[in-house]
Amino acid sequence: MNSTNRTVVVTGIGATTPLGGDAASTWEGLIAGKSGVKPLEQDWAADQAVKIAAPVAVEPTEVIPRPQARRLDRSAQFALVAAKEAWADAGFEAKAGEDPNIDPDRLGAVIASGIGGVTTLLDQYDVLKEKGVRRVSPHTVPMLMPNSPSANVGLAVGARAGVHTPVSACASGAEAIGYAIEMIRTGRADVVVAGGTEAAIHPLPIAAFGNMMAMSKNNDDPQGASRPYDTARDGFVLGEGAGVVVLESAEHAAKRGARVYAEAVGQGISADAHDIVQPEPEGRGISHALQNLMDRNDLDPAEIVHVNAHATSTPAGDIAELKALRKVFGDDADHFAVSATKSMTGHLLGGAGGVETVATVLALYHRVAPPTINVESLDPEAEANADVVRGEARKLPVEGRIAALNDSFGFGGHNVVLAFRTI
Structure with missing residues (x-):
């Protein structure tokens, strides 16, 4: 169990997103080029400069019993919905200890959130101000703590090998999956439920992001507002939801006859050390993460045919990422089909890496890359550095291993790159 070179595979996927209440409907939406962005209908939106967002397509209370949902922050609700789907998809019929195929002491959970229970915190503060101390929910602290989604997922599946919560802004979900890969590689666990979640469609985060000039104010065209690589891009659109995968050692998966989606090859991590918000303009930190991935893992650049880019639709960030890919891979980058799925889902912050991992794994499994929508005028720098999949989905090579x-990057200069490969 102390091997540090165990092969890790993906055996289960789950998601709840602006495109669908599960992984299958989310994938269908991505391939169809569907946008999940809508006008905000809440009364508080009238005073906001940003009046659009990408809420989940299916409310979690349609899946989770209401008494349980009332004790969970919305971010934890999303995580639980996605994790339960992934757990069942992996072929487990009960929680660890009850299912003979998994030992609870060999099961971990790593679910990240960039912000945590922000809606619970702010809503309960309003209760405190308006109704007094006695009306504040006794569940407030367990709901608002950032590790609440991971803790609740760990309880649901019976994980005892470790329950963790990386917090690295918009790179959090990807970092969680990278951490989970290492848990299995180093022998701490045989199976890990991993991903990211976020629920921050609330007046304060929207006002704050809007005042930072980070979000699109294209309120008249919600579905066209998230437009990575377009010359008119003006910021991201806030989304919500969760994406979760079940990772497993190849040996453990084979022993129980599990279906395998892809191999989880490994991760590359770095930090910009440049600015708390702005990306390093030449993508040096991203380049280091990419190079770290290639140096630490058995991955041939010729195998890479697809990149699910971070590409939030900000003027600086989109191009820095493509420059980094070009710097590290040179001419090999010419055969990368680059997809920016945030053009459809919006930006799920800490949940982005989880949802986009699900999309990346399914792209390999089905050998098709989702499109980037809303690119009416491709930025010349994007065109010079990458082959962006636009308009329609694109088939990936049907023969051989690919x-x-x-890619996931976050405020604070956090850079995480994950690699997956067909079996």
Whole structure:
């Protein structure tokens, strides 16, 4: 159990997103080029400069019993919905200890959130101000703590090998999956439920992001507002939801006859040390993460045919990422089919890496890359550095072993790149 070179595979996927209440409907939406962005209908939106967002397509209370949902922050609700789907998809019929195929002491959970229970915190503060101390929910602290989604997922599946919560802004979900890969590689666990979640469609985060000039104010065209690589891009659109995968050692998966989606090759991590918000303009930190991925893992650049880019639709960030890919891979980058799925889902912050990992794994499994929508005028710098999949989905090579990257970057200069490969 102390091997540090165990092969890790993906055996289950789950999601709840602006495109669908599960992984299958989310994938269908991505391939169809569907947008999940809508006008905000809440009364508080009238005073906001940003009046659009990408809420989940299916409310979690349609899946989770209401008494349980009332004790969970919305971010934990999303995580639980996605994790339960992934757990069942992996072929487990009960929680660890009850299902003979999994030992609870060999099961971990790593679910990240960039912000945590922000809606619970702010809503309960309003209760305190308006109704007094006695009306504040006794469940407030367990709901608002950032590790609540991971803790609740760990309880649901019976994980005892470790329950963790990386917090690295918009790179959090990807970092969680990278951490989970290492848990299995180093022998701490045989199976890990991993991903990211976020629920921050609330007046304060929207006002704050809007005042930072980070979000699109294209209120008249919600579905066209998230437009990575377009010359008119003006910021991201806030989304919500969760994406979760079940990772497993190849040996453990084979022993129980599990279906395998892809190999989880590994991760590359770095930090910009440049600015708390702005990306390093030449993508040096991203380049280091990419190079770290290639140096630490058995991955041939010729195998890589697809990149699910971070590409939030900000003027600086989109191009820095493509420059980094070009710097590290040179001419090999010419055969990367680059997809920016945030053009459809919006930006799920800490949940982005989880949802986009699900998309990356399914792109390999089905050998098709989702499109980037809303690119009416491709930025010349994007065109010079990458082959962006636009308009329609694109078939990937049907023969041989292929690999794909999932990029995630966050405020604070956090850079995480994950690699997956067909079996």
